[in-house]
Amino acid sequence: MVASTWLDTRDSLRRLFGRSGKEAQDRQTEMLDEDRELLTAAAPDQRAEIEQELSQRWTIQLAALLQQHPEVADDLLDVLAQSDELPKSGSQGTFLNAIGNQSSQIVQAGGDLNTGGGDITYRTKGK
Template sequence: MGDALDIMQIAGVGAAALVTEMTRSSWDSMRDAVARFFRRGGEERAEQELRLIDTARQRLVDNPESGRGPVEERLHRALAIQLEAFLQAYPDAAEELQVLTDRIQGTNEGDSGGRTTVHHNSDSQIVIAGGAINASGGFHYRAPEGGR
């Protein structure tokens, strides 16, 4: 049961990383890495798997950015199922998918390493995030003890 859970987890994380990567300019090189991953099942299996991924990616990029949320969610679920099925057939590929996922996540973290400079900022708060920020009750800022 533990192995099945690990496969589900790796497939889910891998699917999320791939969905994120599909809309980036680096997709072609990432697609090559995904193709190498699926070749563990042979050329014919790799072609079938890539055909599914290419079709799903096309649906995603054909949608305007503002309407991609639901498409991304469906794509994530479909890719997780696809990757989980592949890993059940080829469990030794789990480590390779984990490495690929780490590579994608490392690249994405590198993208967020931008530089921010703030000037003449008094009596205000700066919030910098590498992703979405949700604050249902709003943001509350209290000046540090001891004043300025």
């Protein structure tokens, strides 16, 4: 991303993270900054692997945000739509768009899934 797009995206995500309180907002923003630094400093031969790991991590983080605050779904879609880094048609890889998802968890992994020490809980209705 170009710097202005990165800063705009970062600031928009920071506002969304603020729904969970200042401490969570600061923690998530710090993680976002550290992950961007990790990715930009990565050697070219390591970049794809790091991108995959970070993509999985942030899919989980954003899914958790949506689970706790479903009212931010439209705002999050707007942030993602404005990002220059959204996959383009014909891009290599696997992509998942869950639009209008209201009562379920969606986890997509193209390999091992590392939650960074957290848990993923899946419950079906009525069980």
